[in-house]
Amino acid sequence: MSEFLQFLFSGVTVGAVYALVALGFTIIYNASDVVNFAQGEFVMLGGMITWFAHAAGLPLPLAALIAIVATAALGVAINKLAIEPARGAPVVSLIIITIGASVFLQGAAQLVFDKQIHSFPAFSGDRPLRIGGATIQPQSLWVIGGALVVFAGLWLFFTRTLLGRAVLATSNNRLAAQLVGINTNFVMTLSFALSAGIGALAGVLATPITLTAYNVGIGFALKGFAGAMLGGMGNPKGALAGGFLIGLIEALTAGYLSSTYKEAAAFVVILLVLFFMPQGLFGRKSTERV
């Protein structure tokens, strides 16, 4: 039982990171139909920039803030420089552009920073908390709490604010949104800033546990993507649930089968979802009127 609880804790922790990545996928997908595979690089940048600024002598909270703001700015730059000029290109081309952006960010991080593995101190110490015979790191609670707070914030933003509803309107029908006076370019900028900022936050929160290096992004992107697919692409609730589920499946696979198969778990899930449940757990069946 305590063994199961231990797997559960580690699954929920890593699942919270995937949920944040999946939420990032969801926001950009909703605003533009683009699956942004550079999403994982935002997580990497969050961790790497924080480490770099902290190592340069800045206090950790300030370093983290700089990392989040700088990554959000990079997200906006990717939209302006790479996505927007290709407006009107097929969605597949746009997705390939995001893969290019991902490769570019990875290379740039390697040059600007280095190729070593880095970390920085956990926010509330390293003393594990004992719960029911299992242990959990205080930093895990930060990660889980972070995912829940971000989700609640997004929920308020999208349901209560006119700006949030403008984003939803843009995702539903871009031209109609323009017709009622919504600046859809601004909606895109905002979506990329939000996604990148949330990705960076995930990196900041997770790095004390998972460590960071220039090449960790792609793994986060694939797991987060699997989470978003499992929950139903475009649905924030689904992204949250899907991310946590992928983390759990991974931890249980590692615990009860073998940690060799851990990485495969997410991909098996993607395949199963695509074969049997393409709309995901919370996704609606797409109905297109012609």
Place this chain on the structure above:
Amino acid sequence: MTLLSVEGLGITFGGLKAVNDVSFKVEPGEIVSVIGPNGAGKTTLFNMISGIYQPGAGRVVLKGEDVTGMRPDLLARRGMSRTFQNLQIFQAMTVLENAISGFHLREKGPVLADLLNLPASRRRSREAREGALALLARVGLDRAADREAGNLSYGSLKRLEIARALAMNPAVLLLDEPAAGCNAVETEEIDHLIAEVAASGTAILLVEHDMKMVMRISNHIVVLDHGEKIAEGAPAEVSRNPAVIAAYLGTEEGADADG
């Protein structure tokens, strides 16, 4: 001052002059119709005026300001609103939400006030909701308010699109075949609605195939054929114009030209 002035507008698609040197004016409260055979360039002209296409030549002047090729959201802020022949509706939203979206520019307030659900923010959403319900009643859709827009009939969606456009309280409203796909009763309702809107001071620019409707409600008619303006004037003048009759019925040497 002229409300909307179209000056020498033209566009070329792959060497073909889809619209060439078209000019006309729209005054406040006027109903101006653009007619012409299929393929005459009416919708292309609309798409240039409303910023969907960048014109290759000419200017669009709204209330004295050059708005040529301006984005639809910026035109909306300046008082131009339009509907589409093939509909641009938020399919996944309810009918009421669609109508409320038309109040977007008027409902705008600080994001923080929205997040905190402040009284000012609640008042703005209440006003938008009430305004939207009133407009839905005006187009006869109030009983469908809570239905998902994607499930409505084509004729109902046409009226919903008009309601949303009216929510913006536009100075000029472009209607692309508002009566297409509507039955005789619905056509007459739209007919009344357009007259009412024009009477309240909003100028209407109309593309419509229903000739009876055009002749009945227009103050001014612009006739296009093969992308060129071939006639312009009051309904009675235009319907007697030999060039117009030839364009619609074909002349002897051009009888088999595209219809």
